[in-house]
Amino acid sequence: xxxxxxxxxxxxxxxxxxxxxxxxxxxxxxxxxxxxxxxxxxxxxxxxxxxxxxxxxxxxxxxxxxxxxxxxxxxxxxxxxxxxxxxxxxxxxxxxxxxxxxxxxxxxxxxxxxxxxxxxxxxxxxxxxxxxxxxxxxxxxxxxxxxxxxxxxxxxxxxxxxxxxxxxxxxxx
Amino acid sequence: xxxxxxxxxxxxxxxxxxxxxxxxxxxxxxxxxxxxxxxxxxxxxxxxxxxxxxxxxxxxxxxxxxxxxxxxxxxxxxxxxxxxxxxxxxxxxxxxxxxxxxxxxxxxxxxxxxxxxxxxxxxxxxxxxxxxx
Numbered sequence: 666x667x668x669x670x671x672x673x674x675x676x677x678x679x680x681x682x683x684x685x686x687x688x689x690x691x692x693x694x695x696x697x698x699x700x701x702x703x704x705x706x707x708x709x710x711x712x713x714x715x716x717x718x719x720x721x722x723x724x725x726x727x728x729x730x731x732x733x734x735x736x737x738x739x740x741x742x743x744x745x746x747x748x749x750x751x752x753x754x755x756x757x758x759x760x761x762x763x764x765x766x767x768x769x770x771x772x773x774x775x776x777x778x779x780x781x782x783x784x785x786x787x788x789x790x791x792x793x794x795x796x797x798x799x800x801x802x803x804x805x806x807x808x809x810x811x812x813x814x815x816x817x818x819x820x821x822x823x824x825x826x827x828x829x830x831x832x833x834x835x836x837x838x
Numbered sequence: 839x840x841x842x843x844x845x846x847x848x849x850x851x852x853x854x855x856x857x858x859x860x861x862x863x864x865x866x867x868x869x870x871x872x873x874x875x876x877x878x879x880x881x882x883x884x885x886x887x888x889x890x891x892x893x894x895x896x897x898x899x900x901x902x903x904x905x906x907x908x909x910x911x912x913x914x915x916x917x918x919x920x921x922x923x924x925x926x927x928x929x930x931x932x933x934x935x936x937x938x939x940x941x942x943x944x945x946x947x948x949x950x951x952x953x954x955x956x957x958x959x960x961x962x963x964x965x966x967x968x969x970x971x
Binding site for chain 2: 684685686687688689717718719720721722747748749750752753756757758759
């Protein structure tokens with residue numbers, strides 16, 4: 666059965682509704698890779714609450730989904746792994762290393778929100794831009810590139826106008 | 839009460855059916871909690887092994903009684919190419935395909951007993967059991 670994928674703002678929520686065969690899991694992986702690009706999603710939640718078995722194949726697929734989506738610019742969080750399933754996974758030596766996990770959907774959203782807040786703070790740091798009403802403007806990719814370019818140009822100017830530490834230029838003297 | 843359940847494995851849906859039948863039978867036999875998940879997961883691994891290496895085969899799940907002990911017995915058999923080096927195949931992390939190499943050794947970790955018999959060209963039979971504690 667195909668897993669429905671809902672779009673919720675910047676996030677996608679894949680809510681597993683029934684047990685999944687290996688083929689269903691592969692389909693989910695491909696669907697998510699496609700949607701993340703189409704909707705420019707920043708985060709993906711995969712809700713596996715109904716799964717009664719997460720074996721080596723399922724673990725490997727979930728892990729590769731998360732790593733693949735990360736390369737596409739989205740964070741993945743797996744939510745709802747049942748205690749018995751977690752127990753069996755640990756006995757099998759299976760881990761979801763490098764993949765976000767959370768107890769349930771609510772915590773999964775919090776996890777992603779936490780990540781994106783940190784991202785926005787990081788981006789806003791050092792930005793002096795404000796809109797006409799004086800509110801700070803969230804830098805877009807364009808302004809980020811602009812800042813980076815300007816910073817680079819200023820460094821070069823300093824270098825050639827002698828503001829940079831002369832020692833760094835006086836090799837061997 | 840079903841005493842035995844046979845599931846033909848020839849596609850990935852068969853893996854799902856096998857582990858569901860295993861869980862149902864284990865529940866009927868009196869297993870509970872994480873044991874049900876552990877048994878279903880082990881069945882999933884051996885069933886996938888059939889599909890990956892022999893294309894098709896059968897999983898037989900039955901009640902097992904021996905010397906006052908009760909439990910569940912899972913037999914996974916195929917008439918595929920067989921395993922030339924069982925020791926290597928049972929090494930945790932060893933995989934002939936692009937897998938994790940956790941399937942068979944993982945199933946062994948999950949169950950109480952695990953026996954594998956394989957003849958190259960004739961096929962493989964895995965017998966595994968879990969006792970009720």
